[in-house]
Amino acid sequence: MTAYLCELAWVGGGRPEADVLVELDGERITKVAPGTATSPPDTTRLSGLVIPGFANSHSHAFQRALRGRAESSGGTFWTWREGMYALADGLDPPSYEQLARATFGEMALAGITTVGEFHYLHHDRGGARYADPNEMGKAVIVAAREAGIRVTLLDACYLRGAIGVEAEGTQRRFSDGDAEAWAERVSALEQGPEVRVGAAVHSVRAVDPASAATVASWAAQRDAPLHAHVSEQQAENDASLEAYGSTPAAVLAEAGALDARFTAVHATHLAGSDFGLLGRAGATCCLCPTTERDLADGIGPARRLADSGARLAVGTDSNAVIDMLEEARAVELNERLATGVRGHHPPAELLRAATLTGHACLGWPNAGRIENGALCDLVAVDIHGVRLAGTNPDDPIPSILFGGAAADVRDVVVGGSLVVHDGHHVALDVSRELRVALNAIDR
Numbered sequence: 001m002t003a004y005l006c007e008l009a010w011v012g013g014g015r016p017e018a019d020v021l022v023e024l025d026g027e028r029i030t031k032v033a034p035g036t037a038t039s040p041p042d043t044t045r046l047s048g049l050v051i052p053g054f055a056n057s058h059s060h061a062f063q064r065a066l067r068g069r070a071e072s073s074g075g076t077f078w079t080w081r082e083g084m085y086a087l088a089d090g091l092d093p094p095s096y097e098q099l100a101r102a103t104f105g106e107m108a109l110a111g112i113t114t115v116g117e118f119h120y121l122h123h124d125r126g127g128a129r130y131a132d133p134n135e136m137g138k139a140v141i142v143a144a145r146e147a148g149i150r151v152t153l154l155d156a157c158y159l160r161g162a163i164g165v166e167a168e169g170t171q172r173r174f175s176d177g178d179a180e181a182w183a184e185r186v187s188a189l190e191q192g193p194e195v196r197v198g199a200a201v202h203s204v205r206a207v208d209p210a211s212a213a214t215v216a217s218w219a220a221q222r223d224a225p226l227h228a229h230v231s232e233q234q235a236e237n238d239a240s241l242e243a244y245g246s247t248p249a250a251v252l253a254e255a256g257a258l259d260a261r262f263t264a265v266h267a268t269h270l271a272g273s274d275f276g277l278l279g280r281a282g283a284t285c286c287l288c289p290t291t292e293r294d295l296a297d298g299i300g301p302a303r304r305l306a307d308s309g310a311r312l313a314v315g316t317d318s319n320a321v322i323d324m325l326e327e328a329r330a331v332e333l334n335e336r337l338a339t340g341v342r343g344h345h346p347p348a349e350l351l352r353a354a355t356l357t358g359h360a361c362l363g364w365p366n367a368g369r370i371e372n373g374a375l376c377d378l379v380a381v382d383i384h385g386v387r388l389a390g391t392n393p394d395d396p397i398p399s400i401l402f403g404g405a406a407a408d409v410r411d412v413v414v415g416g417s418l419v420v421h422d423g424h425h426v427a428l429d430v431s432r433e434l435r436v437a438l439n440a441i442d443r
């Protein structure tokens with residue numbers, strides 16, 4: 001495969017161009033030529049609007065198993081968490097891998113070419129180590145490879161049940177005991193052409209400030225991405241203020257975590273001073289609106305974050321929904337609900353959050369755009385089907401952003417290889433994979 005010819009392609013960030021020939025060498029783009037009438041004989045045609053691959057900047061793949069089982073039961077974030085723990089407790093490396101492969105297959109069908117898997121289910125029941133202490137993380141990496149997508153394994157340090165509280169029950173499977181043991185284990189994970197290893201501080205609830213500093217320094221030494229759940233719930237802020245006299249963002253800043261490699265996941269309940277901390281650091285804030293609304297977290301202050309200098313990304317988090325267009329538009333639509341005003345984020349800015357910025361915050365700065373030298377990740381969105389028929393070909397981005405869905409993704413190219421063709425995964429029967437994986441676990 002040496003070239004793709006796109007009916008329309010979003011290149012350079014402006015209005016899409018027609019008849020765009022994308023040539024490649026291996027996984028990288030070598031030429032982008034709009035207005036190409038004739039193409040080489042071994043060219044694959046991509047119809048509709050071709051955009052860069054989506055980066056799903058925050059995922060817990062196994063939580064896909066809660067879809068439809070945890071939305072209608074009432075309660076709070078904290079009662080939802082009990083159900084999530086019960087699910088986690090039933091998983092072992094084979095079932096974790098099977099479920100992740102199926103979930104990543106669904107992501108590929110949705111046009112996600114890179115996933116940031118925020119991984120904390122490290123150990124066996126009771127905290128016992130597997131023969132290879134990275135067996136669960138390696139299961140995630142294998143699952144992504146088999147699903148044909150790139151992965152950044154954000155290996156999370158998770159040491160306590162809450163501030164000053166020992167990890168107990170299922171949480172013991174998450175804990176390495178201390179940050180040094182976490183660092184030693186994670187250092188044994190290997191990267192590859194389709195795999196990055198990043199670090200995560202689960203939250204200031206689960207990681208004390210000194211341990212967060214150890215994780216931050218591990219990531220800094222390797223120039224690796226560092227992610228953390230930040231202020232998802234007001235209760236987290238209250239606990240942090242009571243224990244440390246500082247907000248979670250300020251605790252992480254003090255630990256040396258905040259810089260351009262840092263991503264604050266959620267950032268829903270920020271104090272006024274947190275905006276400057278995140279903005280001046282050039283950090284990314286990853287909003288996960290479909291999960292945040294499901295868990296009654298609240299609405300993230302995306303516009304104010306962007307105005308403060310933070311970059312925005314989006315993620316599917318609990319995977320109750322896997323649709324990056326839905327995540328991206330919800331950033332705008334939620335702010336409309338919160339403010340009574342429309343038009344906070346231009347559609348192209350939202351699309352960049354779901355592609356370019358997302359890839360950068362996962363350690364793939366050469367992905368998420370269609371240009372020379374970039375990784376060849378292409379997503380063809382059908383603009384002729386029932387949802388998007390009549391789209392203005394001169395200005396299709398608003399249509400796909402506000403009217404499109406994951407089901408409109410027809411073809412997906414990851415690193416030059418066609419992973420999804422005409423709405424079907426080329427290697428996996430994804431619905432069957434999901435059925436088998438979900439039936440195999442006790443929910």
Ligand SMILES: [Zn+2]
Pocket residue numbers: 058060118229265317
């Ligand atoms: Zn999360």
